[in-house]
Amino acid sequence: MTADANGNDVGAVGVPVTGRIGFAPIDTAFPTPVEGASRTLVLDPAFKIPGLLTDDGGFEWTLEPDGDALVFWQEGHSLPSGLAKVTLVCKFAQTDEIVRGIIRGKTADVNGYMTIDGGGTSKRYVIFTEEIFKNGTIRRRVAANAGISGVKEEKSERGKVLGYEGTFSIDRSALLDNEHLGEWLIPASDVPTGG
16 A cells, blocks of 8 residues: 555554564674664574463563753753663463573573572663564564563463563663664565555
8 A cells, every 4th residue: 555645654654463572692693774774684594582472472662751851041952861761471272391591591401490580680682573563564662681570470260371471671782772672664565555
């Protein structure tokens, strides 16, 4: 579809139908701008893919300024504080060693046993996300300096998925021009949009 006279284009609406998320150790190389723009991108094997997410567990990003703006004497002039609170929340559906390793920041022993510190872990990650929209567009993001700031386990109910809601804090990275995220938006130029 094309936009109407008012700029409205339903073909440009992002309706996620699938996607993935990957976690790698903090210094792992992530896709370059050119590599990330490829529709056939293959991630470095260092990225662990935690598999299925819960039905309501897709990527929930928050990017918000923090702190008071710097206000000048001349009315109408100000600068943002430069501080920000950037987080990613998603809900893992699988209960396996990949998910446990990500949310706990450690590896279980040969018996499948690990101790858990409710205060969290200081482990840092590179996070890569990919969302594929119904119209064929792909949105990818990379955060080069992230850590888990909270885990909420879903209530254990008979016949329901036991999900793990992970909240990840995203910090600035010199690898991303001292910003929080890198983002690709790959249009569905050769993919039928359907209607």
